[in-house]
Amino acid sequence: xxxxxxxxxxxxxxxxxxxxxxxxxxxxxxxxxxxxxxxxxxxxxxxxxxxxxxxxxxxxxxxxxxxxxxxxxxxxxxxxxxxxxxxxxxxxxxxxxxxxxxxxxxxxxxxxxxxxxxxxxxxxxxxxxxxxxxxxxxxxxxxxxxxxxxxxxxxxxxxxxxxxxxxxxxxxxxxxxxxxxxxxxxxxxxxxxxxxxxxxxxxx
Numbered sequence: 001x002x003x004x005x006x007x008x009x010x011x012x013x014x015x016x017x018x019x020x021x022x023x024x025x026x027x028x029x030x031x032x033x034x035x036x037x038x039x040x041x042x043x044x045x046x047x048x049x050x051x052x053x054x055x056x057x058x059x060x061x062x063x064x065x066x067x068x069x070x071x072x073x074x075x076x077x078x079x080x081x082x083x084x085x086x087x088x089x090x091x092x093x094x095x096x097x098x099x100x101x102x103x104x105x106x107x108x109x110x111x112x113x114x115x116x117x118x119x120x121x122x123x124x125x126x127x128x129x130x131x132x133x134x135x136x137x138x139x140x141x142x143x144x145x146x147x148x149x150x151x152x153x154x155x156x157x158x159x160x161x162x163x164x165x166x167x168x169x170x171x172x173x174x175x176x177x178x179x180x181x182x183x184x185x186x187x188x189x190x191x192x193x194x195x196x197x198x199x200x201x202x203x204x
Contacts, residue, residue: 031073036104037061041084046109048176057105068199087159095165102164108172116178117149121170123161131167142201
């Protein structure tokens with residue numbers, strides 16, 4: 001009888017130990033971030049003289065992957081070269097990946113040559129609107145550490161924002177039509193600094 005009770009106790013102890021061991025197995029918390037370098041291929045985006053938006057944002061996207069990827073953060077680029085992707089194809093890829101965040105990169109232009117700085121957009125039609133706003137505030141706080149002025153977080157129903165099934169942000173990283181912004185966002189050092197700021201945000 002004592003032997004039987006002892007076996008029951010040992011069995012219970014082993015069961016509890018197994019449950020506790022399972023409870024402390026690390027959960028995979030790796031984030032997946034999709035970077036959408038805007039335009040590409042036959043679609044150059046903003047063009048000022050020989051400067052093309054598609055090339056600027058592609059360069060910065062590649063640097064974000066280099067600086068921002070870590071064991072805890074996978075950075076997926078929708079395009080890594082000068083290839084054209086339709087908006088529908090971009091959204092389909094994003095939704096297949098089910099990322100923690102979709103960040104679309106662009107640069108701006110204006111008829112007013114004095115217009116300058118960074119603008120950020122979220123969409124009310126995105127199912128993750130509140131999460132998108134939280135992420136926009138976090139990224140905005142990081143971008144404010146850089147050299148370009150922050151022009152605020154705005155709302156717009158851009159196709160990639162409203163149709164991405166994930167928190168989604170669109171970042172306009174300065175104005176090619178502004179001489180100071182243009183010098184910064186087309187320089188190697190300026191692009192590296194922008195990529196580092198975004199990478200720092202992704203690693204937080």
